Amino acid sequence: MKAGIVSLMRKDWRLYRLPVIACAMLGALGYVVSRITYLIDLRRHYNFPFLWDYYLARAAWFGVFVTTIMAAAFGGAAFAAERRERWADFLNLLPPHRAVVALSKLLVAAVSLIVALQLHIAVLWFTGELRGNNWIGYMVIGCAMIMLFGTSWMLSTAISSAAVSASIAILFTVGAAVIVNSLGTTYGWQDDGAAIVFAAVSAITGTVRFVAGTIYYLYRVQP
Amino acid sequence: MNADHTPPAAIELINLTRRFGRTVAVDDVTLGIPAGTTCGFIGLNGAGNTTTLRMLVGLLAPTAGAIRVAGCPMPAEHQLAKLRIGYVPDRPTVYSWMRVREAVAFCRSLYGPAWNQPRCDEVMKTLRLPPDRRVKHLSKGEGAKLSLLLAIGHDPEVLILDEPTGGFDVLARDEFLEGLLNVTTTQRDTGRARTVLFSSHALGDVQRLADSVAILHQGKLLLHRPLEQFLETTKRIRSVLEESTATVAPPGTVHQRISGREWIVTVKDFSPDQVEFIRSKNHVQRIDVMNVTLDEAFRDYVRGEESPETEAVMS
Numbered sequence: 001m002k003a004g005i006v007s008l009m010r011k012d013w014r015l016y017r018l019p020v021i022a023c024a025m026l027g028a029l030g031y032v033v034s035r036i037t038y039l040i041d042l043r044r045h046y047n048f049p050f051l052w053d054y055y056l057a058r059a060a061w062f063g064v065f066v067t068t069i070m071a072a073a074f075g076g077a078a079f080a081a082e083r084r085e086r087w088a089d090f091l092n093l094l095p096p097h098r099a100v101v102a103l104s105k106l107l108v109a110a111v112s113l114i115v116a117l118q119l120h121i122a123v124l125w126f127t128g129e130l131r132g133n134n135w136i137g138y139m140v141i142g143c144a145m146i147m148l149f150g151t152s153w154m155l156s157t158a159i160s161s162a163a164v165s166a167s168i169a170i171l172f173t174v175g176a177a178v179i180v181n182s183l184g185t186t187y188g189w190q191d192d193g194a195a196i197v198f199a200a201v202s203a204i205t206g207t208v209r210f211v212a213g214t215i216y217y218l219y220r221v222q223p
Numbered sequence: 224m225n226a227d228h229t230p231p232a233a234i235e236l237i238n239l240t241r242r243f244g245r246t247v248a249v250d251d252v253t254l255g256i257p258a259g260t261t262c263g264f265i266g267l268n269g270a271g272n273t274t275t276l277r278m279l280v281g282l283l284a285p286t287a288g289a290i291r292v293a294g295c296p297m298p299a300e301h302q303l304a305k306l307r308i309g310y311v312p313d314r315p316t317v318y319s320w321m322r323v324r325e326a327v328a329f330c331r332s333l334y335g336p337a338w339n340q341p342r343c344d345e346v347m348k349t350l351r352l353p354p355d356r357r358v359k360h361l362s363k364g365e366g367a368k369l370s371l372l373l374a375i376g377h378d379p380e381v382l383i384l385d386e387p388t389g390g391f392d393v394l395a396r397d398e399f400l401e402g403l404l405n406v407t408t409t410q411r412d413t414g415r416a417r418t419v420l421f422s423s424h425a426l427g428d429v430q431r432l433a434d435s436v437a438i439l440h441q442g443k444l445l446l447h448r449p450l451e452q453f454l455e456t457t458k459r460i461r462s463v464l465e466e467s468t469a470t471v472a473p474p475g476t477v478h479q480r481i482s483g484r485e486w487i488v489t490v491k492d493f494s495p496d497q498v499e500f501i502r503s504k505n506h507v508q509r510i511d512v513m514n515v516t517l518d519e520a521f522r523d524y525v526r527g528e529e530s531p532e533t534e535a536v537m538s
Contacts, residue, residue: 007332014320089282090316094333095305221284221298 004096008104016108019073023116030062053127063120071145074109075152076165084160092223102214136192143202147173150206154213233258233381233418239288241274248274250442259416263429266439272422276385280310293380306337309374311384315366319359323352334377343376350402364395375406384421426518440528457520458493459513462486465506473500478527489523
């Protein structure tokens with residue numbers, strides 16, 4: 001069993017290679033662009049008021065944003081590619097129960113996303129950007145990730161395109177954000193009201209979709 | 224065959240039906256394949272062979288009916304059946320980035336103690352598979368051999384192959400069939416009966432390997448018989464008519480065609496009475512009874528189903 005899940009995780013690590021590379025490259029791109037911008041600004045202004053940390057923090061926030069969006073890519077890649085290439089047929093005839101197969105995918109995706117997120121958060125901490133009172137912002141990011149991942153995970157159990165699953169998940173999440181924000185403006189919700197409602201909606205919807213997708217995957221006959 | 228002497232069926236389909244929307248892909252098929260035998264499953268493209276095999280291995284749910292493979296009702300006991308079934312699909316479904324040895328190691332780690340590594344090494348040598356080549360770089364024949372290797376690594380009781388030699392050249396086909404014969408024969412030598420069900424369009428392969436033959440046409444099972452008996456009892460009766468007149472075919476006619484004054488009737492369950500029937504009811508100059516190959520018998524069965532009326536051949 002232990003050897004089995006390790007093999008499955010190694011296989012899933014290979015399956016997730018594309019979103020991992022995309023996540024790493026886009027995240028790194030933010031830092032490269034920040035550094036270039038910093039050097040340009042440094043040459044332009046005689047009395048340059050900003051520190052490198054300011055630019056670094058902007059790159060880290062961009063990295064957090066990219067990682068959040070990439071949650072949709074990780075969810076979408078979970079089952080869709082395997083089914084499109086018929087690798088799912090092969091896997092379906094091997095002994096591990098589908099629950100173990102799904103667990104392996106979840107672990108690899110979660111570890112990849114958490115590591116990427118932690119790297120950017122570490123940069124934010126290093127630059128002094130992390131404030132203890134910004135918990136609503138962190139909650140919104142976390143809940144949006146749940147919504148993105150859960151939605152694309154569910155879709156990838158039913159359709160054969162990771163890109164389509166991820167795109168629909170992003171559309172759903174952005175749509176939810178726009179609707180909640182409009183409601184907040186219409187009904188005059190105070191301060192962070194819209195953010196809290198969006199976080200709650202995202203967390204609940206994302207979790208429900210993740211569970212629904214998992215149950216569907218576990219109980220249907222087709223791989 | 225006497226029921227008392229019939230070995231228990233390793234594969235049982237009872238009134239199996241599968242629909243895709245309004246299309247009936249498999250229509251009320253009932254079939255039993257005794258343990259330790261090899262059955263050739265033949266049919267035209269779209270006859271329902273692949274759909275049936277996918278239901279047998281738990282990759283597709285039946286719309287109606289029951290399936291039992293190696294004692295496991297499918298798809299309910301799919302998890303248990305995995306250890307008893309080996310499946311070779313029509314094209315390799317192994318992860319394309321893996322090397323051959325990585326694919327073997329992957330399966331070994333998932334099967335655990337059920338995996339027979341010494342046997343696997345032996346078969347790998349016999350099949351001459353390149354262990355360091357990636358699956359995506361394997362030829363068609365090598366891909367099928369890898370699928371066969373991975374399907375038998377856990378010594379399954381039932382081996383199911385879906386057109387494994389489709390698109391092969393002659394040598395690749397020979398090598399694959401030798402490998403298949405090797406694994407089935409060795410299994411019989413060890414005392415454990417392995418049941419093999421394979422679908423193929425290469426009827427020569429079926430004739431070479433199979434103990435029995437099942438013909439599926441438009442989703443329906445036309446027949447399932449021991450191959451030897453099938454070929455012994457299916458005959459072509461060739462008559463030369465005195466004049467081109469209407470003909471009266473004997474009972475048991477599967478297919479008939481007329482070309483000028485030559486009238487060829489393919490009959491099942493051949494008996495001399497059928498020849499006498501032709502002689503007595505028709506004006507014939509001469510009658511010959513001819514044996515048929517599996518290929519000819521299959522064609523006549525299928526043509527007979529598609530055009531039950533006499534086929535007139537332009538000469």
